[in-house]
Amino acid sequence: MTNVEEQGGTTPGRRKAPETRKRASGESSIYQDEDGRWHGFVSMGKKENGRRDRRHVSGARRVDVVAKVRAIEAKRDAGFVEAAGRALLVAEWLNHWLDNIAARKVRARTLESYRSTVRLHLTPGIGHHRLDRLQPEHLERLYAALADKGLSPASILRGHRVLSRALKVASQRGKVGRNVATLVDPPTVKRPQTALPLSADEARRVMAAAGAHRNAARWTVALAVGLRQSEALGLCWADVNLDEGTLTVRRGIHRVAGQGLVYEEPKAERSRRTLALPNQLVEALRTHRSAQLEERITAGSLWEDDDLVFAQANGRPIERKSDWQAWKALLHEAGVRDVRLHDGRHTAATLLLSEGVHPRVVMEVLGHAQMRTTTDTYSHVLPALGRDAADRMGNALWGPPAP
Structure with missing residues (x-):
């Protein structure tokens, strides 16, 4: 081979001029082989195993090889150093993103959801593609195939968002030239199911039926202050002040694969809140606490103390499914229509708004x-509240209507 420095060089067919200086360590070089083909080598630093990392390009013309060398140098100098060897696949990048990036930023339950989406839908559909050659059409065909399998628009949209987050990081690190997920229209999702709150009379019947069961205050809390299921099941006595009549929401409880039931802080800052309790609810919680203390004495050494307000008879947390089944049985016993557990939360909000409490x-x-x-x-x-506001304004300006 004939060594030609990037700064100078020879023309094919001519004799190489003598070198005037020694090439610096790590400096790129270009060579022409005996067949007249040009080769370029760029030093990228060290590999993970400590060995020197050099990238090779070749071409029929020197000017083409110079352009390729400069492009690799530009990416290297900007900090975009791709791993040597085989091209990175979409599946490999998604796994790296999950294990090393998403795992440090999202909650355990969210990470579990991401992993499930990647494993079930993204990897089988597009995991075999080279990351740097992923196209919008690949995503569109994936979404169409998932829809044909019966996957809901909401689930497809969830996959689109996970993929977009992973590709955004890949783009920021120079592993792809663009985030192709931003070039694809995500699936359209219908509005959430309309809230079906209980009426005030139905809510009273549910609370009356609950009085015959243990953890009766669980449903009083749901209907009076509208806690989410995870918030109610994760509530601890340290966050309940019966003397001041307040309850503070600081955490929820969730089941995570491989970890069991875990306590997590709320995702949104607004979800961390302190609520004033109706006097009747304070008394219901006092009664509930006394009953729980008796259960604790009965359980003796079998009692598992997590300081939970609502627990099993041995102090352990209540499973979400068991809680849901208890709610459904309670509705049937009370003789009211079947509604979702989350509609207990909607009931609290609707009753507050109906009583004129500001949104x-x-x-x-x-x-x-x-x-x-x-x-x-x-x-x-809200329309009824608007009518009430108009009537109050009429009374303020024109006085009450004549009988």
Whole structure:
């Protein structure tokens, strides 16, 4: 081979001029072999195993090889150093993103959801593609195939968002030239199911039926202050002040694959909140605490103390499914229509709005991050509040209507 420095060089067919200086360590070089083909080598530093990492390019013309060498140098100098050897596949990048990036940023339950989406849908569909050659059409065909299998639009949209987050990091690190997920229209998802709150009379019947069962206050809390299921099942006595009549939401409880039941802080800051309790609910919680202390004495050494307000008879946390089954049985016993467990939360909000409580206060009670969430979810109640406001304004300006 004839060594030609990148700064100078010879023309094929001519004799190489004598070198005037020694090439610096790590400096790129270009060579022409005996057949007249040009080769370029770029030093990228060290590999993970400590050996020198050099990248090779070749071409029929020197000018082409110079351009390739400069392009690799530009990426190297900008910090975009790709791993040597075989090209990175989409599946490999998704696994790296899950294990080393997402795992440090999201909650355990969210990470479990990401892993499930990648394993079941993304890897089988597009995992075999080279990461740097992924195209928008690959994603569109994937989404169409998932829809044909019967996957819901919400699940497909969830996969799209996971993929977009992973590709965003890949783009930031120079592993792909663009985030192709931003070039694809995500699936359209229908609005959430309309809230079906219980009426005040139905709520009273449910609480009356609950009085005959242990953990009766669990349902009083649900209907009076609208805690989410995970918040109610993760509530501890340290966050309940019966003397001041307040309850503070600091955590929820969730089941995570491989970890069992775990306590997690709320995702949104607004979900961390302190609520004032009705006096009747304070008394119900006092009664519940006394009953729980008796259960603790009966259980003796079998009692597992997690300081939970609502627990099994041995102190252990209540499973979400068991809680849901208890709610369904209670509705049947009370003789009221069948509604979702989450509709108990909607019941609390609807009753507050119907009693004239300002939507902003209801937003704080529920722990919504935005006012729009409250107004959109309970839009069926707001027209009546608007009518009431108009009547009050009429009374203020023109006096009460004549009998």
